[in-house]
Amino acid sequence: MRSGIYKITNEVTGKFYIGSSEDVDYRWEVGHKQALNRNQHCNPRLQHSWNFYGGDKFTMIIIETVDPKKELLLEREQHYLDTFKPYIQGIGYNICPKAEGGDNLKHHPRGKEIIQEWKDKYSKLYTGEGNPMFGKKHSKQSIKEQKKKAIGRYTLNWFIERLGKLEGERKFQERRMMLMNRPKSCFINKETIIPSFLGFKHKKDLGEKQRRTKFYFDTRWNEFVSLVKSKKYSQRQLSVMLNIPRPTLKVRIKQINE
Numbered sequence: 001m002r003s004g005i006y007k008i009t010n011e012v013t014g015k016f017y018i019g020s021s022e023d024v025d026y027r028w029e030v031g032h033k034q035a036l037n038r039n040q041h042c043n044p045r046l047q048h049s050w051n052f053y054g055g056d057k058f059t060m061i062i063i064e065t066v067d068p069k070k071e072l073l074l075e076r077e078q079h080y081l082d083t084f085k086p087y088i089q090g091i092g093y094n095i096c097p098k099a100e101g102g103d104n105l106k107h108h109p110r111g112k113e114i115i116q117e118w119k120d121k122y123s124k125l126y127t128g129e130g131n132p133m134f135g136k137k138h139s140k141q142s143i144k145e146q147k148k149k150a151i152g153r154y155t156l157n158w159f160i161e162r163l164g165k166l167e168g169e170r171k172f173q174e175r176r177m178m179l180m181n182r183p184k185s186c187f188i189n190k191e192t193i194i195p196s197f198l199g200f201k202h203k204k205d206l207g208e209k210q211r212r213t214k215f216y217f218d219t220r221w222n223e224f225v226s227l228v229k230s231k232k233y234s235q236r237q238l239s240v241m242l243n244i245p246r247p248t249l250k251v252r253i254k255q256i257n258e
Contacts, residue, residue, distance in 0.1 A: 001025070003068035005076050008032065008046070008060050008093070012053050012167060017046055017093040018086050020077035022068040028060045046093040053163075054170065074099040228256055 002024045008017040021027035032041070037055065041047040050058065066076050077099035086092025128134060138146070152158055154175060160168035224242070227233060235253070239246045 001068075002062060002065065003073070004062045004065040005073070005080055006060055007063050007080075008058055010049055010053060010058055012057050012163070013049070015049065015090075015092050016084075016086055017043070018063075018077065018080050018084065020066070020073040020099065022070070022073065024060075024062055032060075043093060043095060045089070045095065049093065052171075053167070054174075057167070224252065225256055228253055 001022075003022045004024055005018065005020050006024045006028065008019070008028075010016065019027070021031070032046075033055065035041040036047060036050045039047065039051065041050070063080065064076055066072050081087065081094065081097060081099060084092065085097075087094040087097045154172075156169065156172045159172045159175075162168065163171055227238065227242075233241065235246060235249055238244070239249050242249075244252075
């Protein structure tokens with residue numbers, strides 16, 4: 001069992017976390033890695049970085065061996081917090097500037113005050129008239145520029161430019177597998193299950209999507225008519241509930257109203 005002050009470092013960005021423990025190896029394997037891999041770590045800064053870069057980009061070293069006494073450990077941990085200042089967001093992942101045996105807002109000396117400050121700040125910025133876009137709409141030119149900026153996002157080259165070749169390729173494949181394996185929602189009732197159309201956005205998939213749409217209207221047309229005439233759902237709600245593209249939905253609703 002090793003007792004002391006440890007440092008968890010992101011080898012890609014150089015940012016780090018300082019902590020102390022009477023059993024550093026157990027703290028690293030169980031206290032940190034298991035929680036991070038389950039996406040349940042109490043430190044949101046460290047968790048976000050772990051999710052984005054991957055656990056294999058983080059290393060842990062002991063920077064000072066200390067006798068397994070809580071008072072000594074906290075004293076030496078405070079020394080390193082004061083020296084390296086990892087609680088500054090651009091430097092490290094620590095949240096609390098003081099060594100208090102915890103590192104989340106619950107243990108932060110100003111935790112409740114910080115939470116209230118966040119609530120006050122963002123409620124004024126983004127609620128009602130405080131929202132910069134309140135009562136406004138994006139111009140066609142603005143929408144066009146936003147679409148232009150989005151071209152190439154999340155492609156292989158996009159990841160490589162930001163993370164380097166090896167890490168970029170790994171992150172690209174990770175996102176690709178996530179999209180391929182994401183669950184597909186279904187419309188389920190007592191008589192049938194309609195497969196979801198969500199996630200189909202490539203031209204090669206249009207044939208399958210069109211077949212599924214046709215299958216629904218051929219087999220469930222009366223049910224669709226009753227849903228539309230009930231006027232309980234908006235077009236957007238019907239589109240999501242039935243997994244039918246909105247342009248197709250509008251055409252079918254027009255047929256009913258004619």
